[in-house]
Amino acid sequence: MLSGKQRSYLRGLANRINPIFQVGKSGIEESFLKQVDDALEARELIKIKVLNNSLMETREASDIICEKLNCEGIQAIGSKFVLYRKSNKKPKIELP
Template structure:
């Protein structure tokens, strides 16, 4: 579980990120989750945009992804969500205590 200080730090890092995935009408399929999993391992912090035709809210999508991929939901505002998972091979982001 992340502290509010760590969450705040990750939000500040995510501020400059562009969404690298879009959740559309096909929703959250297994192949899509695998791509997110690989991106989390490589980048640790990613931003995702939820399109209107997906039928999902950003918070719903974040909760589902985090449950399936064992990651942390950092932020879900409007149609964008930010998720984080520490890389097992090469951690890049150093969280404050």
């Protein structure tokens, strides 16, 4: 569980990154979860966009991914949300 200070720090880092995945009308499938899992292991902090044609809300998509991949939802604004999970192999982000 992250503290408020740590979440704030990660939100600041997330401002500079672009979404690398999109949740569309097909929703969240196993292959999508595998790609997100790999990206979290490599980058630790990722941003995902929920498209207009998706049947899910932004917070709902974030909650589902967090539950399945054991990661932290850092922020959900508009159609984008940010996820964080510390890498097991090569941690890059030093939390305050």
